[in-house]
Amino acid sequence: MRVLVTGGAGFIGSHVVDQLVERGHEVAVLDRLHPFAHAGPPDYLNDGAHYAWRDLTDDAAVRDAVVGIDAVCHHASMVGLGRDFTDVDSYVRDNDLGTALLLRALHEGGFAGRIVLASSMVIYGEGQYRCATHGRVRPAPRTPSAIARGQFDPPCPGCGRPLTPEPISEDVPSDPRSVYAATKLHQEHLCAAFGHEHGVSVTRLRYHNVYGPRMPAQTPYAGVASIFRSSVASGTAPQVLEDGDQLRDFVDVRDVAHATVLALERPETYGGALNIGSGHPHTIWQLALALTRRASGDLTPAVLGGARAGDVRHIFGATARARAILGYQASIPFEEGVADFAQVPLRTRVVPRVR
Numbered sequence: 001m002r003v004l005v006t007g008g009a010g011f012i013g014s015h016v017v018d019q020l021v022e023r024g025h026e027v028a029v030l031d032r033l034h035p036f037a038h039a040g041p042p043d044y045l046n047d048g049a050h051y052a053w054r055d056l057t058d059d060a061a062v063r064d065a066v067v068g069i070d071a072v073c074h075h076a077s078m079v080g081l082g083r084d085f086t087d088v089d090s091y092v093r094d095n096d097l098g099t100a101l102l103l104r105a106l107h108e109g110g111f112a113g114r115i116v117l118a119s120s121m122v123i124y125g126e127g128q129y130r131c132a133t134h135g136r137v138r139p140a141p142r143t144p145s146a147i148a149r150g151q152f153d154p155p156c157p158g159c160g161r162p163l164t165p166e167p168i169s170e171d172v173p174s175d176p177r178s179v180y181a182a183t184k185l186h187q188e189h190l191c192a193a194f195g196h197e198h199g200v201s202v203t204r205l206r207y208h209n210v211y212g213p214r215m216p217a218q219t220p221y222a223g224v225a226s227i228f229r230s231s232v233a234s235g236t237a238p239q240v241l242e243d244g245d246q247l248r249d250f251v252d253v254r255d256v257a258h259a260t261v262l263a264l265e266r267p268e269t270y271g272g273a274l275n276i277g278s279g280h281p282h283t284i285w286q287l288a289l290a291l292t293r294r295a296s297g298d299l300t301p302a303v304l305g306g307a308r309a310g311d312v313r314h315i316f317g318a319t320a321r322a323r324a325i326l327g328y329q330a331s332i333p334f335e336e337g338v339a340d341f342a343q344v345p346l347r348t349r350v351v352p353r354v355r
Contacts, residue, residue, distance in 0.1 A: 003072070012118060013075035072111075073260060123185040153314075208249040214347055217346040242303075
């Protein structure tokens with residue numbers, strides 16, 4: 001199978017490329033080497049893949065890239081919460097416009113293969129909860145005043161009582177609460193519209209908190225695992241927001257890449273969304289502590305309170321559907337994966353250019 005991997009030089013995409021090449025597929029990569037993430041081509045590129053350093057918003061580049069393609073694995077995106085709302089145009093350009101132009105090129109080229117979209121759990125917004133009185137509920141966004149008072153857990157929208165977080169399923173309505181989340185949801189909608197019109201299978205993989213080798217060093221676009229790992233590498237204790245009890249599903253990038261390859265190779269196509277995680281949530285504090293325990297020196301995570309704009313309290317996914325559809329189950333336990341992550345170097349940080 002000839003597979004186009006957009007963003008195939010990036011953190012997750014490069015691991016997908018490695019596994020596809022290892023399994024005998026012909027792999028073409030289209031990657032702009034975004035200056036927020038890359039100083040140039042990284043040193044871990046796979047010799048068995050063909051790389052084109054071009055932009056998804058370049059019509060000619062995308063048309064060239066889709067010729068003869070059997071499947072598309074769409075990873076190219078600007079990720080993370082960013083600096084603030086001034087990033088909105090960059091997110092829309094890279095994530096929405098880039099996706100739109102890719103799909104147009106596939107349309108013009110008569111593409112009839114399959115698409116696997118690297119989506120994200122951020123489209124859910126706040127996670128799923130259960131109230132002892134009202135059953136399953138979705139709370140409203142947390143207010144700055146509540147966070148300032150140290151009231152981090154959202155209350156039941158019906159009675160105001162405490163809630164118990166539960167795994168969120170793929171069927172729960174989306175509720176994006178950041179620019180990044182909104183663009184990822186729009187990617188899903190665009191790809192779904194293409195699939196319906198062309199009779200093409202679109203599998204939307206909603207990755208949870210991915211960590212592991214090749215993760216970029218701390219930038220305004222990095223996830224919490226990268227931020228903590230960058231602190232440890234510099235000999236500084238990780239700074240934990242809120243109280244550290246936020247629940248996330250931290251999943252090793254090698255497991256995520258395996259799930260992605262399974263979606264590409266599955267004999268029967270699947271058109272729908274799948275949560276891709278480890279199936280075992282951990283707290284932010286547990287991640288910080290696991291990383292510092294593997295570091296040299298005497299580091300203890302510091303709890304700061306407060307919260308990042310657009311962040312949610314608890315979010316972790318139900319993974320039974322991915323197991324049933326793909327046969328996917330994470331194989332790298334949290335303790336083993338984080339211990340490895342604590343030792344591998346991060347990708348060199350690149351300072352964003354002033355526009």
